[in-house]
Amino acid sequence: MTLRVDGLLNLRDLGGMPTGTGATVQPGRLWRSENQTLLTPAALDALVEQGLSDVIDLRTDFEVNGSPSPFAERAGVAYHHLSYFPTAADDDADVLDQALPWVDNELKVTPVTGNEHADGYLMFLAMRPDSVIAALRAIAGAEGAALVHCAVGRDRTGFTVALALALVGVADDVIAADYARTADAIVDVIANLWKDPTYEAEAGGRIDPDAVRPTPEPMLAILDHLTRTHGSVRAALTPLGWTDADQAALERHLLDA
Template sequence: MSSPHPDRWLRLDGTTNTRDLGGLPTTDGRRTLPGRVLRSDNLQTLSDDDLRRLAELPLRDVIDLRTTAEVLLEGRGPLRSVEGVTHRHLSLLPEKGRHTDVFAVEEDDLPELPADWVETLLPRQTTEADEVEPPAVRAYLGYLHHRPENVLAALRVIAGGEGAAVVHCAAGKDRTGVVVMFTLAAAGVPEEEIVADYALTAEVIEALVAKLRSSPTYAEDMTRRDVASHTPRAETMRRLLEILHERHGGPLGWLTEHGFGPDEQAALRARLRD
């Protein structure tokens, strides 16, 4: 397995965990293209210089995997005002209340939210059959059980886009990690490279947790567990991939079973490879 290239990190003022999915090897000896897909933590605090750098890519699509409560509690981020950038809200968690276009809602509308929406900020739900799995694996399987349509929708945005897309959640490691896993699998990236990319967030985990602790939205979740419990581990992604092979014949099998078949997989692969 080759080592992740350090140049894949995109050092922005307002994020801690942003990197480009370009430069990864594929099983047929090719490489994924830079400037097509970024993965990131929360984009709420991007600086003007960050916006300029993203515009140079050019950034065209933002795929936001956070819950409605997270989006509304954090408020409008600076990319919301950038012309030519389309935002897609595709939560991977089960939520109470309406499933609406959250980006059509402004901060002035917050008092209209149902009182229990905040309870769905970071729900952790999975199926009874998966209770034997480690907590992170259970959570990831929960995304696939509760919101498979949004996993597929995120991949369709990437496959059909022009310019760059950024996939993000709060930390850019769990929900983002699952969507990125399917993206790289479709591109033909070997599974150990997918695992290595997932685990790379561990290099910045202390700074990432510190950043999230500074936000009232995430402070409680960050402080009631230590940094080690937030750190992504290679064995977590390996186990998720193992389960997908056992139950579906692998990530591409899961995609096919859920309606993202060979033609769409080929379109996604074409977007990501040289």
């Protein structure tokens, strides 16, 4: 469901999604959006008033150092900065050439799914499994709504939210449809992001909508690959440190009424 906060164009609550066991993801537990660095104090207050308790910021060190999260020092909100890129390059401006959706992605990905975007997302598990597991644990441990975001809320955010939803039994097609919903706003989100000094140097003039709008296929390819090769998303994450206790905590947070 869409949440209304001035300045956020890609904010939504994942509540209402059904699982295969008949449970439902509860509203006010898991949100996703673009970054909040340009928001007014009133907009930040509105997020807290609607139940925000945790912010999971997946931007790189370079992004965060240039445009700090307004929630990093805010009392009453737990802030988790968890980059998905290697620490050796994490504070380098060149990392934006890999992290942002409107530039040519130069990551050397291993083709495993037949979908270039999906293969790029799976690299997060190889590059920073610690951050992926920590992000999922932050969602599971939130007292209220956990807001997951990156720069525009498509790639890093979409991958993390997809894993969380898959872990509690939401169907692949439902997850992929939510990922594709970002297509409705992404052109405007990118144009807005270019107002932030950290990202304005990346501004490329006209945005090609066909190049940046997500479709369901990458997420379907990821979830299918993890299930075929490991048996389930949960089984794929277990060797990376995801435990039974983590799973129980995530189910309680997302599903318990």
